[in-house]
Structure formats: structure tokens, C-alpha cells
Amino acid sequence: MSDIIFSDEESSVVVRNNEKEHRYEVSVAGQTAGHMGYRAIGDRRVLMHTVIYDAFRGRGLSSVLIKSILDFLRTHGSTVSNYCPVVDRFMRKNPEYVSLIDAKHSGTWVSP
Template identity: 45%
Template sequence: MTQAAAPVVRNVDARHRYEILVDDASAGFTAYRDREAQRVFFHTEIDDAFAGRGLASVLVREALSHVRDTGKRIVPVCPYVAKFLKKNEEFSDITDPVTPEILQWLETALAR
């Protein structure tokens, strides 16, 4: 039996998202938009074919670690990212609250 390769997370800046790959197949993504020094996460999705493997957690942890490395802050509009942050307090120092102003900004940014 062949061991599956470890999942790989990559930032695809041109598409405003981090993608997770399993054996070179796209397994899911977490989408964002940048607002000055904030990275606003608004949607996370794992393909049904890869469900139940903990990939969303791996994806979001790697994405948030990358945000920390770039010096940006996190805004968790996405319910999954918000839930992840409640369970993983090591990112609380770089997390900003979701405000009505940010939600309005995001709506405008996504409409472009």
C-alpha cells in the first residue's frame, strides 16, 4: 500500500486564496481579500471527496501562519476560520474583530 503524500498548502495570490493539494489534486481552499494590513478571510471549502480528513484545519493553520509571517493581521469573516481561531488561541495576537465597516468593505471588494 502506497502512503499518500502530506497535503501541501500554497498561497495563490492572484486568486486571493490559499489552496490545499493532496497528491497534486486540489482538495479545497480558503479565500481572502487584503484590506491594508489585514487579510480578511471570508470563505473556506473542502471538496466532498476529501471530507473527514482534517484538511480544513491543516489549510487554515498554514494560511494563518503565512499571514503571521507576512506581518499582516487576520479578520475571520469566514465561520470556519472564526471557529478555528476560538480553538487555537496562538493567533489571537494578530486577529482583529469583524466589524460592520469590514463587512461593508468586503461586500464592495467582492462586487468588483
């Protein structure tokens, strides 16, 4: 899988898959702004916790990070087990991503 999964030159936002650290990272103008930890189990990703650092809060970066990750996983045919309440809120607002939840291993996701 590719290192960069989202890049927007206009806003200088980049989302990367840091496979070595098992996390997706969002950066702004080259500075790491936050991350989401994950575990890879075959084609399934177990999403753990979203963190946006204080200096970068209030810019909508958690939504950019989560949307980029989910779009990337969808493109690669992956499913998701979710344990992150921020991802829960995002999916409830964007139900088009609910289909990515693994039916047998949903994590803490409960269908609305």
C-alpha cells in the same frame, strides 16, 4: 510572498497562495482539495470562506489549511479580518492565533 506556504511530503499535502485568484488552496497528491478566499488590504487579510471538496472531507484538511495560512500571515506580520465561521472555531480551539485579529477590523470575530 511565496507561492507555497506549507508542504508535507509524507502526507502529500501542499498549501499555496494563489494570488491571481485571491485564495489559499490546499492540495493532496497534486489534486486541489479545497480553498479559502481572501482580500488583501495592505498587510491585512480578510478571510472569507473555507471550502473542502466532498471527496476530501474528514481528513482534517480545513485545520491544516487554516493553521498554514495563520502561521504564514504571522510570519509576514499581517493581521486578519475574519468572516469565516470555520476560522472562528479553529481560533477558539487555538487561542494562540487570536492575536492576529485586527483590532480595528475584526470582521465577525467576537472575543470569547
